[in-house]
Amino acid sequence: MTHIGVVAVETLLSIFAWATLLLNVLTVVLIGALVGWIGPKTKLFTGFIARSDHLSAFVTIAASLASLYLSEIGNLSPCRWCWIQRTAMYPLALIMLIAWITRDHQVRRYAIPIASLGLAASTWHYLLQRISSLSDADSCSLVTPCSVTYIEKFGFISIPWMAGSVFLFTLVLLTGFRSTQSRIG
Numbered sequence: 001m002t003h004i005g006v007v008a009v010e011t012l013l014s015i016f017a018w019a020t021l022l023l024n025v026l027t028v029v030l031i032g033a034l035v036g037w038i039g040p041k042t043k044l045f046t047g048f049i050a051r052s053d054h055l056s057a058f059v060t061i062a063a064s065l066a067s068l069y070l071s072e073i074g075n076l077s078p079c080r081w082c083w084i085q086r087t088a089m090y091p092l093a094l095i096m097l098i099a100w101i102t103r104d105h106q107v108r109r110y111a112i113p114i115a116s117l118g119l120a121a122s123t124w125h126y127l128l129q130r131i132s133s134l135s136d137a138d139s140c141s142l143v144t145p146c147s148v149t150y151i152e153k154f155g156f157i158s159i160p161w162m163a164g165s166v167f168l169f170t171l172v173l174l175t176g177f178r179s180t181q182s183r184i185g
Helices: 003-035 043-073 080-102 108-130 159-176
Strands: none
Touching: 003 043, 003 159, 043 080, 043 159, 080 108, 080 159, 108 159
8 A cells, every 4th residue: 555545544534533523423412302402393303304314324325435445445454343343334324225215114124123233233342442351352353353443533433433323323313313204214
């Protein structure tokens, strides 16, 4: 890889980290709207109800493309737990896109379990990175250990955190923002 490629990967990792931070803030605001901290009549709340389908499709597709960029162009070898998260993210992105295009109002039935499993895998992978006694887990490889942290921005954002943020955001949209105006139900 050339020096320019390394700079591009580092720059994109920083952009991904900032996007994740924004997504985390947005998720907290949306949860606040759901539990009543923010009134349901606000423009923010009604705007997300109307666009939750677009957002869930866009965010999962962007995360899928970002993971492919990191492994195929950025040469960051995914570990086993990264692959498990990908086995949830890739179909979830496709499902959300198809549901949006076809106006599938039953998408929650199969998207919520996939996003939940992806969030669980991301959480476990994040714990493997953070808790040293877990880093010897049998599921990890010596070639590409799951405890390796390719990125750490803001002291807590790593690749599993990024994936987990997308899964959580998607779950919040799918479970909390339902509308007859939305393309997906």
